Amino acid sequence: MQVKDMMDLESVHMEYLADSLCICFLSDETKAVGSIIESILQCALDFRSCITVGAWDSGNDPEDLLGKPSRINISQVLSIKQKFDRSLKELHICYIKGPKHGKVGLSRFWDYLNYNEYYSNSNVSNEMGYYVV
Numbered sequence: 001m002q003v004k005d006m007m008d009l010e011s012v013h014m015e016y017l018a019d020s021l022c023i024c025f026l027s028d029e030t031k032a033v034g035s036i037i038e039s040i041l042q043c044a045l046d047f048r049s050c051i052t053v054g055a056w057d058s059g060n061d062p063e064d065l066l067g068k069p070s071r072i073n074i075s076q077v078l079s080i081k082q083k084f085d086r087s088l089k090e091l092h093i094c095y096i097k098g099p100k101h102g103k104v105g106l107s108r109f110w111d112y113l114n115y116n117e118y119y120s121n122s123n124v125s126n127e128m129g130y131y132v133v
Contacts (some may be wrong), residue, residue, distance in 0.1 A: 022105060033106050036091045044083040050076045092119065 003009045021027040025034030050073050095110040114120060 024104075030105070033091065033094050036087050036094065037109075039087040040084060041089070043080050043087065046080045046083075047077065050080065088119075 018027075022030055025031070025037060038101055091106075091110070095106050098106045100107045
């Protein structure tokens with residue numbers, strides 16, 4: 001887009017900022033989705049913290065991991081998985097209720113997340129009575 005003067009530049013910049021807020025799920029309308037995504041990412045960090053440093057030091061030999069399960073806090077892993085599943089279901093509900101068009105937004109994000117249609121065929125869809133198309 002060409003700008004003719006500073007007013008055009010300001011207008012284009014403000015449009016860019018508004019689009020950025022939506023793309024990053026930071027606008028008032030998308031803040032709930034951003035919070036869910038943040039919760040999912042926190043699950044990934046929490047999962048990583050369940051595995052002690054020693055469990056990663058086994059090298060490439062799978063046999064070395066046989067004695068390592070005691071270093072993984074299974075109850076914590078299961079708790080994190082429950083939180084992850086709950087957050088994913090919340091995200092799926094937002095996707096179902098939201099618009100299914102546009103270059104940005106949850107619809108596009110869900111398409112990337114579900115690129116191999118794993119969630120379409122999983123319990124996320126079946127438990128809620130939805131089928132993601």
